[in-house]
Amino acid sequence: MTRRRIRIAVIDDERITGMRLQEHLAAKGYPVDLFFDGESFLERYRCAPHNLVITDMKLPGIDGLEILNQVKARQIETEVVVITGYATVDSAIDAIKAGAFHYLTKPIRLDAFDNLISQVIQKILLRIETLDLKALIIRKAGRDGMIGTSPEMIRVFDLIEKVAPLDCPVIIQGQSGTGKELVARAIHRLSNRHDQPIVSLNCGGFSQELIANELFGHEKAAFTGAFSAKTGLLESADHGTVLLDEIAEMPMDMQVKLLRVIQEGQIYRLGATRPIHLDIRILAASNRDLEEEVKKGRFREDLYFRLNVMTLSLPRLKEREGDLWLLADHFLHKFNQAYKKDIKGFSPKAREALANYSYPGNVRELENIMARTIALAEGGRIQVEDLPPHLKPPAGSDDSSFRSLEDLEKDHIRKVLQGVNGQREKAAEILGITRSTLWRKLKKFNLPL
Ligand SMILES: Nc1ncnc2c1ncn2[C@@H]1O[C@H](COP(=O)(O)OP(=O)(O)OP(=O)(O)O)[C@@H](O)[C@H]1O
Ligand SMILES: [Mg+2]
Structure with a gap:
């Protein structure tokens, strides 16, 4: 745990005292922001809170008690140590009641100061460590960038691991926002194709011509305006994975062409006479139930059977x-x-x-x-x-x-x-x-x- 992670503020209108404390703490490896009044401290604190605030009680304008109150109202986890003269110890007691860690009396004896500061820093470090640990647990509470420990998600994670190395098509089904794209990327990452590209095409909202052009590319002069040849998405994913997102939206004619690609393992660029052989794995995502779509005649049954070697259904968030x-x-x-x-x-x-x-x-x-x-x-x-x-x-x-x-x-x-x-x-x-x-x-x- 590094000392540099602890942000300390010292507030004292007696510049010499403030600078002495700043120097003393800096020599121990703690960076310190020094302020001579409460207003400028609060301004900074609002954007970047400190872990430890050491403040004089008597200050012009906003005093130590007010600083303490504002800090605790915002950030109960900031520790505050107040400094006070012998004559005003009562106000220090008030400060402790309001949540200060402890108080020091002026003139400050450095050994007492060190003692107190090391206690409060212990407390802060322990808290930071707990938070780090919590973050670590959260990161571990899931797999491959996906969070979840519910039985429904454990089942999904297990399936991903099983299906990833098999090199077969997978349909990933789930309502919008359930993590379909995340799952597709996890399957790719855990597959033997992980060092090859994964490319994705959203099949929704495009005309049949546009999708064909995107997927297959075209030769030079294949149509008016085709001034140069273009590599299609499928070709650029050769040896890798293609994610066809929102596949239920794919126009019927395009579904026929896609089926052929899967069956024959080759494509024709638009305007080409010779096929290009491809080695790609297809993952298809949909937020509709494809079987239903087939029943309603909106999705080709033969394509569905080709793709449906394995269907992975993602539960709704409410079901996890x-x-x-x-x-x-x-x-x-x-x-x-x-x-x-x-x-x-x-x-x-x-x-x-x-x-x-x-x-x-x-x-x-x-x-x-x-x-x-x-x-x-x-x-x-x-x-x-x-x-x-x-x-x-x-x-x-x-x-x-x-x-x-x-x-x-x-x-x-x-x-x-x-x-x-x-x-x-x-x-x-x-x-x-x-x-x-x-x-x-x-x-x-x-x-x-
Ligand atoms: N289990 C999870 N753990 C962490 N983040 C998740 C998880 N599931 C989804 N997300 C996050 O939620 C957002 C939506 O995920 P994603 O794009 O994969 O969903 P989708 O099912 O493809 O959505 P849509 O149907 O709208 O395309 C992303 O920012 C993703 O990182
Ligand atoms: Mg998506």
């Missing part, structure tokens, strides 16, 4: 017992990193809303919800208010939805501020109050100043 929280934690970790945030988890109400939702868009929808929520969330834990509106229980559905006026006011102020990108003046104008009233309300409600 226990996987929701593994996936939610996985995406929390992913988007915390992507957006440089440090959101710790979910409030009980947010958990309830996430658990009750139906996820018609399956894992992709959960991923999108988490991306959006983490981008907008402000710190600490995700609250039910941070979730997209359609996840929140309808108003009036339980007693707790009769909220106090103060609660509503706090919420409304936060929303308006978000809507105007934090511009205080504009927000005050919309709310019909003066800037100083707005400031007082922000302070009262513990909202970021």
